[in-house]
Amino acid sequence: MRRATSFGFALLTALLFCSIAIASTGTTASQPPRDSSRAGNTLGASDGVLRNPDHPLLWQGRVDAADAPSGGEPPECASAPCDHFRLRLDLPPGSFGNPHRPGGVQVALRWFGNPGGHTLPPGVPGCCGEFDTLHLWIYRNGSLIAASPGIIAVSQSAFIPEPENGWYDVWIASDPSYNVAPFVDYQALAEVEYLPNVNPVKRLLPDLTFLGTERITFDTPAFPIFEPDPPAGSSCFASEMLEDGAQNCLRFDQIIANIGKGAVEIAYDVPSGTSPAEGTDFPVSQRIYSSDGTFADQSGGSVNFHGVHGHYHYSSFADAKLWRSNADGAKLGDAPIAASHKVSFCMADIRIEKWAEKGDGPRKYYAPDCLFPYASDGVTDQYRQGVNFGWSDVYDWYIPDQYIEVTGVADGYYRLEFCADPFNELEEADETNNCVVNHIRLSGMGGPAKTVNVLGVLKR
Numbered sequence: 001m002r003r004a005t006s007f008g009f010a011l012l013t014a015l016l017f018c019s020i021a022i023a024s025t026g027t028t029a030s031q032p033p034r035d036s037s038r039a040g041n042t043l044g045a046s047d048g049v050l051r052n053p054d055h056p057l058l059w060q061g062r063v064d065a066a067d068a069p070s071g072g073e074p075p076e077c078a079s080a081p082c083d084h085f086r087l088r089l090d091l092p093p094g095s096f097g098n099p100h101r102p103g104g105v106q107v108a109l110r111w112f113g114n115p116g117g118h119t120l121p122p123g124v125p126g127c128c129g130e131f132d133t134l135h136l137w138i139y140r141n142g143s144l145i146a147a148s149p150g151i152i153a154v155s156q157s158a159f160i161p162e163p164e165n166g167w168y169d170v171w172i173a174s175d176p177s178y179n180v181a182p183f184v185d186y187q188a189l190a191e192v193e194y195l196p197n198v199n200p201v202k203r204l205l206p207d208l209t210f211l212g213t214e215r216i217t218f219d220t221p222a223f224p225i226f227e228p229d230p231p232a233g234s235s236c237f238a239s240e241m242l243e244d245g246a247q248n249c250l251r252f253d254q255i256i257a258n259i260g261k262g263a264v265e266i267a268y269d270v271p272s273g274t275s276p277a278e279g280t281d282f283p284v285s286q287r288i289y290s291s292d293g294t295f296a297d298q299s300g301g302s303v304n305f306h307g308v309h310g311h312y313h314y315s316s317f318a319d320a321k322l323w324r325s326n327a328d329g330a331k332l333g334d335a336p337i338a339a340s341h342k343v344s345f346c347m348a349d350i351r352i353e354k355w356a357e358k359g360d361g362p363r364k365y366y367a368p369d370c371l372f373p374y375a376s377d378g379v380t381d382q383y384r385q386g387v388n389f390g391w392s393d394v395y396d397w398y399i400p401d402q403y404i405e406v407t408g409v410a411d412g413y414y415r416l417e418f419c420a421d422p423f424n425e426l427e428e429a430d431e432t433n434n435c436v437v438n439h440i441r442l443s444g445m446g447g448p449a450k451t452v453n454v455l456g457v458l459k460r
Helices: 010-019 238-244
Strands: 047-050 057-063 082-089 103-111 134-140 143-148 155-161 166-174 184-194 208-211 249-252 254-258 264-271 281-290 295-306 311-314 318-325 380-387 391-395 403-405 412-420 435-443 451-459
Touching: 047 057, 047 184, 057 082, 057 166, 082 184, 103 134, 103 143, 134 155, 166 184, 208 412, 208 435, 238 403, 254 318, 254 380, 264 295, 264 311, 318 403, 380 391
Parallel strands: 047 082
Antiparallel strands: 057 184, 082 166, 103 155, 103 184, 134 143, 134 166, 143 155, 208 254, 249 403, 254 391, 264 281, 264 380, 281 295, 295 311, 318 412, 412 435, 435 451
């Protein structure tokens, strides 16, 4: 789970936009039309047409003060700035005519934060980039037909099953209660997505893999949600000091993507109305979906209760190990010199990884919903969380437990290795691609000015 953070993808984005053939594009204006019932045939600056099932329609825009409500908006935009894009579907007849190959149109957003100056409100940590949120609402003939709202993400995605051709209103809303930047730039797309063929019926397995980390540091974290921030100059939270005797915390991001055909989903039940003893374990089931919509549950490890944070940690999502290496990154020694106790507390869809590519589902698993029961009968609380296919879950360096204790570790070269599903308790399509190796160099380890140089990714 993460909060939204800035990403430096400008060049990558430009190359992507140039390389993808699209049927038609539109570019949003800063002051789009406000009449959500408008259904004219003339394309404007805030309109676009999706004609080709094989290629996406791409556009970009901004949500800012100029998009404040002025009349004609849907209820979701009555008290929040909303950018408006008119999407027209003009797909060939029979695009969704195969009953054994269900499909529809995906509408998605992604944003990278606004690096401009701003003032953080009281209680919002200032350590780690932007805290921006956008919500997605899709209307057809004045009725809401699809949506993807929710905080703690840098992407939204909604799916319209087998839609008719015609006009659709896409509303991109800011969140005044959460955002701190004066505006949010976004990229958007509409594309045809097909689900796997229903027959022959097959199990749709997830496939977890690690992406390269975005930050490895000794900086002081700040995330006053689960516990107070550490004192200035400390790289460790109080809970990390108490539980692990941590004094010097090498902190890092972990980005775990699901590149499989199905979601990774876990569920567990705990007694209602009680606070379990510290470290109490509860069994987890993994749900495997099939192409015909059925599913089956099987054992998937366990969760244990963390009293300081007040939530449950999943034992088999990811770990980290620190190995000695030479300057070329070759492993030295027979065992790691340090390891983390990293466990997941909230799997969620945070970022679309297959942007403008086929094979990603809509946003399905939200944070912080994963921290609360999705159902309860007053005796048992039922929890569920996961990562949909084509998405990644992101754990930033500044949240608790994102560290390895490195007191006494010498200056030199190291391999920082991350592995998803380290105990092989989740069934996946491929069990050989779960790890990534980061090559780093540590300096100043004997004094207060410890530094990390990230030299690159050695292998995945």
